[in-house]
Amino acid sequence: xxxxxxxDREKLLELKKELTQQFDEVKAKGLSLxxxxxxPGKDQLDLSMPMLDLVNxxxxxxxxxGMDCRNYGVLxxxxxxxxxxxxxxxxxxxHVIVFGNSSLNIMFDTVSRCMLKGVLGSTPWxxxxxxxxxxxxxxxxxxxxxxxxxxxxxxxxPMLPDGPDMDVVEELVSKDEAIKGIWCVPKYSNPQGYTYxxxxxxxxxxxxxxxxxxxxxxxxxxxxxxxxxxxxDSLLDIITECEKAGNPxxxxxxxSTSKVSFPGxxxxxxxxxKANLEEVKxxxxxxxxxxxxxxxxxxxxxxxxxxxxxxxxxxxxxxIRPKFEAVLNTLDRELSGLDIGQWTKPKGGYFISFDSxxxxxxxxxxxxKEAGVVMTGAGATFPYGKDxxxxxIRIAPTLPSAQELALAAEIFVLSVKLVSVEKLLGEI
Numbered sequence: 025x026x027x028x029x030x031x032d033r034e035k036l037l038e039l040k041k042e043l044t045q046q047f048d049e050v051k052a053k054g055l056s057l058x059x060x061x062x063x064p065g066k067d068q069l070d071l072s073m074p075m076l077d078l079v080n081x082x083x084x085x086x087x088x089x090g091m092d093c094r095n096y097g098v099l100x101x102x103x104x105x106x107x108x109x110x111x112x113x114x115x116x117x118x119h120v121i122v123f124g125n126s127s128l129n130i131m132f133d134t135v136s137r138c139m140l141k142g143v144l145g146s147t148p149w150x151x152x153x154x155x156x157x158x159x160x161x162x163x164x165x166x167x168x169x170x171x172x173x174x175x176x177x178x179x180x181x182p183m184l185p186d187g188p189d190m191d192v193v194e195e196l197v198s199k200d201e202a203i204k205g206i207w208c209v210p211k212y213s214n215p216q217g218y219t220y221x222x223x224x225x226x227x228x229x230x231x232x233x234x235x236x237x238x239x240x241x242x243x244x245x246x247x248x249x250x251x252x253x254x255x256x257d258s259l260l261d262i263i264t265e266c267e268k269a270g271n272p273x274x275x276x277x278x279x280s281t282s283k284v285s286f287p288g289x290x291x292x293x294x295x296x297x298k299a300n301l302e303e304v305k306x307x308x309x310x311x312x313x314x315x316x317x318x319x320x321x322x323x324x325x326x327x328x329x330x331x332x333x334x335x336x337x338x339x340x341x342x343x344i345r346p347k348f349e350a351v352l353n354t355l356d357r358e359l360s361g362l363d364i365g366q367w368t369k370p371k372g373g374y375f376i377s378f379d380s381x382x383x384x385x386x387x388x389x390x391x392x393k394e395a396g397v398v399m400t401g402a403g404a405t406f407p408y409g410k411d412x413x414x415x416x417i418r419i420a421p422t423l424p425s426a427q428e429l430a431l432a433a434e435i436f437v438l439s440v441k442l443v444s445v446e447k448l449l450g451e452i
Contacts, residue, residue: 027361027362027363027364028362028363028364028441028444028445028448029363029364029448030363031448033449036445036448036449037449039441039445040442040445040446040449043438043441043442043445044442046438047391047395047438047439047442050395050396050434050435050438051394051395051396053396054396055395055396055397055431055435056396057396057397057398057424057428057431057432057435058397058398058423058424059397059398059399059400059419059420059421059423059424059429059432059436060398060399060400060420061400061420061423062214062283062374062375062420062422062423063287063420063422063423064283064287064340064422064423065343065344065422065423065424065425067343068283068340068343068344068422069286071336071339071340071343072284072285072286072326072336074326075285075322075323075325075326076322078322078325078326079318079321079322079325085318085321087102087103087104087105087317087320087321088102088103088104089102089103091317093317093318093320093321094317094318096313096314097313097314098314098317099121099305099308099309099312099313099314100120100121100122100301100305101120101121101122101123101293101315101317101320102122102317102320102321102324103117104320104321104324105122105291105317105320105321105323105324106120106121106122108323108324108327108329108330108333109122109279109281109291109293110293110295111329111330112247112248112279112281112293112330112333113244113247113261113277113279113293113295114247114259114261115261115263115264115277115295116263118298119263119295119296119297119298119301120293120294120295120301121293121294121301121304121305121308122291122292122293122315122320123291123292123293123294123315124291124292124315124316124319125280125282125286125287125288125289125290125291125292125316125319126280126282126290126292127243127245127278127279127280127282127292127293128166128170129292130278130292130294131167131170131241131243131278132170132173133308133311134241134276134294134304135170135171135174135176135205135241136174137304137307138204138205138237138239139155139174141307142237143237143239143303144237144273144299144300144303146236146237147237149174149176149204149237152202153202154177154202155174155175155176155177155202155204156176156177156178156179156200156202156203156204157171157176157177157178157179157203157204157205157206157207158178158179158181158188158193158196158197158203158205158206158207159171159178159179159180159181159206159207159406159407160181160182160183160187160188160206160207160208160213161180161181161182161183161405161406161407162183162215162216162377162405162406162411162416162418163183163207163209163213163214163215163405163406164207164209164214164215164243164405165400165404165405165409167207167209167241167243168207168406168407168408168409171207171407172407172408176204177202178407178408179196179203179407180406180407180412181193181196181206183213183216183218184218185216185218186218186220186221186223186224187208187210187218187219187220187221187224187225188206188208188224190223190224190227190228193206193227193228193231194227194231194232197231197232197233197234197235197238198231198232198233198234199234200234200235201234201235202235203233203234203235203238204235204237204238204239205238205239205240205241206240206241207241207243208220208228208240208241208242208243209243209244209245209246210225210242210243210244210259210262211244211245211246211247211249211257211259211372211373212246212249212257212370212371212372212373212374213246213373214245214246214373214374214375214418215368215375215376215377215405215416215418215419216368216370216375216377217368217369217370217371217372217373217375217376217377218368218370219257219258219259219372220259222260225259225260225262225265226260226265226269228240228262228265228274228275229262229265229266229268229269229271229274229275230269230271231271231274238274239274239275239276240262240274240275240276241276241278242262242275242276242277242278243277243278243279244259244277244278244279245278245279245280245282245283246283246372246373246374247259247279248284248333248334248337249283249337249340249372249373249374250337250338250341250371250372251341251344251345251348251370251371251372252341252345252371252372253338253341255371256371256372257371257372262275262277263275263277263295263296263297266297267297272297272298272299273296273297273299273300275296275297276294276295276296276300277294277295277296278292278293278294278295279292279293279295280292280293281323283340283374284333284336284337284340285323285326289319290319290323291315291316291319291320291323344421344422346426347421347422347424347426347429348370348376348421350421350426350429350430350433351376351419351421351429351433352367352369352376354430354433354434354436354437355367355376355378355433355437358434358437358441359437359440359441362441362444364380364381364440364441364444365378365379365380365381365440365444366378366379367379367419374420374422375418375419375420376418376419376421377405377416377417377418377419378416378417378418378419378440379415379416379417380415380416380417380440380443380444381415381444381447382413382414382415383413383414383415383447383452384414384415384440384443384444384447384452385402385403385411385414385415385416385417386402386403386414387443387446387447387452388402388417388436388439388440388443389401389402389417391439391442391443392432392435392436392439395435395438395439396435397431397432397435397436399417399418399419399420399436400417400418400420402414402416402417403416404418405418419436
């Protein structure tokens with residue numbers, strides 16, 4: 025079929041009539057499907073259930089340093105958990121603190137400490153006239169909600185296939201002392217599935233920010249979340265690169281097992297320089313006496329080492345890869361050549377990024393909801409929920425069953441077609 029933009033008005037009106045009939049038939053089915061967030065499916069969660077049998081009333085509850093994991097102590101995590109999680113993000117255990125189940129919680133607390141106490145002796149951000157963050161976009165909506173919560177001004181930076189536009193990043197941070205941070209999802213980014221190139225990572229490590237308390241917030245959420253065993257992206261270790269560049273304190277790195285074991289009962293990790301970690305530990309002694317060491321022990325005994333994590337994640341990949349491929353095949357089959365959208369084809373992570381014709385994303389998401397498919401709100405992948413082109417839509421294929429996903433994908437492409445025709449007819 026011809027690209028929609030090449031059709032005359034009469035053909036577009038005929039097409040709209042046909043698509044509207046198809047849409048009404050789907051709508052009449054009364055479906056209720058959810059592709060709104062990147063949640064693991066039940067079959068993925070079932071993979072980790074044997075973990076719950078490894079620590080029980082008869083278990084030895086001591087970790088390798090002799091500490092009784094049922095008691096207080098070991099603020100930065102048991103040694104074997106530090107070793108496991110540091111290996112997962114490809115850094116040294118001396119650089120990490122192990123926390124509870126949520127890396128988002130660590131990120132929120134880290135921004136909060138910067139606001140209240142400053143960074144390594146600098147003025148607390150809450151006492152400054154203006155605090156700004158760079159936000160590569162499309163990006164992760166929860167990052168943007170954290171900075172918005174604290175009243176931090178967010179500046180959109182274009183996201184490219186090899187990472188944020190570093191020309192823009194370097195220029196902005198070198199000239200504006202009010203810019204205190206940047207959000208990054210460096211591997212299989214949310215939502216595009218992009219991985220930062222080696223050059224991008226090195227340019228980050230060599231940044232020369234005007235603000236001495238500028239920090240890179242490096243959310244390595246999908247560090248082991250490959251879809252393919254043989255075709256995987258790799259990412260340089262930002263901690264090592266910052267050390268090489270003479271900027272060891274420049275980065276806070278975050279990760280967790282939320283989409284490895286259990287989203288509500290995993291373990292998370294903060295990696296940073298010795299100076300940064302010492303300051304963090306000084307403040308968290310007021311906040312907690314220690315995190316859940318029993319859960320840390322459970323995770324270590326289940327995975328054993330990073331090879332165990334990698335083997336486990338290939339089981340995840342076997343479950344979700346067909347879902348990604350089903351969505352991508354539907355997009356290719358139904359939309360290729362129509363010139364009404366483009367989409368990423370990630371090799372890992374949890375999302376597919378779709379860009380519609382400008383001015384159509386909100387209408388497409390509304391149309392899919394009308395037909396019974398709930399998606400992430402249009403605009404969510406930009407600061408303040410405002411996509412300047414109203415074009416980006418995040419697709420989350422993991423939670424629905426294969427049958428539900430096939431229906432949802434068909435409804436999505438039908439909605440894209442119908443809204444695009446309406447746009448070309450000047451109706452929206």
